Amino acid sequence: MREATSREIKEIARRHLVAHGAAGVSLRAIAREMGMTAPGLYRYFASLHDLLDSLRADLFTELTDAVAAAQAALPEDDTDGRVLAALRAVRAWALGNRAEFTLLFGPAVTDTGPEEDSPAAVAGQRFAAAFVSLFDRLLAEGRFAPPPAEPEASAELRAQLDAFAACTGFTGDHASDAATRFMLRSWVRFYGLVCMEVFRHLGFVADDLGALFEAELRDLVTGLGVVYRAP
Amino acid sequence: MREATSREIKEIARRHLVAHGAAGVSLRAIAREMGMTAPGLYRYFASLHDLLDSLRADLFTELTDAVAAAQAALPEDDTDGRVLAALRAVRAWALGNRAEFTLLFGPAVTDTGPEEDSPAAVAGQRFAAAFVSLFDRLLAEGRFAPPPAEPEASAELRAQLDAFAACTGFTGDHASDAATRFMLRSWVRFYGLVCMEVFRHLGFVADDLGALFEAELRDLVTGLGVVYRAP
DNA sequence: TAAGCTTAGTTAACGCTGGTAACCACCGGT
DNA sequence: ACCGGTGGTTACCAGCGTTAACTAAGCTTA
Structure with a gap:
């Protein structure tokens, strides 16, 4: 009952998000589409910001599920395949859901920084955990040696890396400063690759940058000890 | 006279931009601060979108100037130093002007894609040209061999690379598909590095990710045949 | 069964937004 | 003395998030 209405609100909000961008999501328009008035929505969400945050949480879990689904099709012991599938799943979801990806990974709309305990934040951490566990698996299999930290x-920096490891749950037996650092570097690189494509800053090149993505992916995973395989 | 008013408008708009984000720039608030009424601003800009676009153009040239200034302090023949200084200048400007960087390099606010002939677009191309010329210089000096394109x-992809080269003015004697591809890959990687930091998606780590940036920068420029030098 | 409380929704209002139309006052040129 | 353009104004439209006050059900409990 109540849950269903809440879901319908977010569903309509998502449609408006993809149609007009994050700034185009308005309580009044949603209410109008539901045959309600705007103040009625406040029975379900404390504010527009809360609605968007809840939507972000849903989208994070949807993305996490997409990553899991892509891996589910592969045998359990195919580490190479799982890494490649997971990364490709992120790109595919991002390109298929540009506005949603922007909401999740675009610039933080609030200047107060991300809230620590918001639903979206915990969903985001679960998303991160999926990749942390993959990275940990590569370490466990001894696929590569993380480059040693420079003496300087x-x-x-050490404190920063510890904070990152703690926040993402990267605290297994194979965790180390060098490993954390390399994980962070790898993720940053992948993030930039997808962002550039989704944000259309390469729009003059083409719509489908698949070939460039695959070339970068090959370089990236090779550094992680994963043998590349064409999609 | 008219030019001065136009500049004052953009000046105030920029203050509102850094204070409340791109969505917080409103004609009425600007007019109020100037002792005017909102419709008066339409004598200077056709719409809010036009104002923001003009502001984007200014910011692009400011960033381009910052990159040039950083290089100006170095001797003409110090290619290594110039490359490092230029990249560090971009990061420094981005961190010092987060909201402005977001406006330039964040997700495109319009769903129509970037307009071809807008003032911001041409200013952006001049910014890109600064790095294209640096890349061309590295090629001219034979600093590195761009990895050959895979046979497949x-x-x-070739057509995409040609479009990219044409758009950025990378058409010198040393231009080739392999070179264009490597330039694009290098830029994408650097872009992700800066974006991740500016968008605060690593906010849980720390405010200053200088050490991580320098480590990535070292790796990046080494691949370009530049000998790394600490800042 | 009647009283009372909770829930979901309403209307009315405040102050804000971008944008348009009509109007006015000034100032230079003929 | 008149005329046109420039730089503004007021009045208005439609829309926005949010709050306060209120109403109509429905369920609980004495």
Whole structure:
């Protein structure tokens, strides 16, 4: 009952998101489409910001599920295939859901930084955990040796890496400063690759940058000890 | 006279941009601050979108100037230093002007894609040209050999690379498909690095990710035949 | 069965937004 | 003395998030 209405609201909100961007999601328009008035929506969400945050949480789990589904088709022990499938699943979801990806990974709309305990934040951490576990698996299999930290690595950097590891749950037996650092580097690189394509900053090139993506992916996973395989 | 008013409008708009984000720039608030009424601003800009586009153009040239200024302090023949200084200048400007960087390099606010002939677009191309010329210089000096294209490189990819080269003005004697591809890959990687930091998706780590940036920068420029040098 | 509380929704209102139309006052040129 | 353009104004439209006050059900409990 109540849950169904809540879902319908988010469903309509998502349609407006893809149609007009994040700024085009309005309570009044949603209410109008539902045959309601805007204040009625406040029975379900404390504010527009809360609605969007809840929507973000849903989208994070949808993306996480897509990543899991892509891996489910492969045998359990096919680590190479799972890594490639997971990364490709992220790109595919991002391209198929540009507005949603922007909401999740675009610039933080609030200047207060991301809230620690919001539903979207915890869903985002579960998404991150999926890739952390894959990275941990590569480490466990001894696929590669993370480049040792330079001697001039400051204590400040070390503290930052510890915070990152703690936040993403990268605290297994194979965790180390060097490993954390390499995981972060790999993720940053992949993030930029997808962002560039989704944000259309390469729009003058073409709509489908699949070939470039695959070339970068090959380079990226090779550094992680994964043998590349064409899609 | 008229030019001065136009500049004042954009100046105030920029203040509102950094204070409340791109969505917080409103004609009425600007007019109020100027002791005017909102419709008066339409004598200077056809719409809010036009104002933001003009502001984008200004910011692109400001960033381009910052990159040039960083290089100006170095001797003319110090290619390594110039490359490092230029890339560091982009990061420094981005961190010092987060909201402005987001406006330039964040997700495209319009769903119609970037307009071809808007003032911001041409200013953006001049910004790109600064790095294209640096890349061309590295090629001219034979600093590195761009990795040869895989045999399975499709004709589609080739066409995309040609479009990219034409759009960025990368048409010198040293231009080739392999070179264009490597330039694009390098830029995408750098873009992701800066975006991740500016968009605060690593906010849980720390505010200053300088050490991580330098580590990535070292890896990146080394691949371009530039000998790394600490800042 | 009647009283009372909770829930889901309403209307009315405040103050804000971008944008348009009509109008006005000034200032330079003929 | 008149005329046109420039730089503004007021009045208005439609839309926005949010709050306050209220109403109509439905369920609980004495």
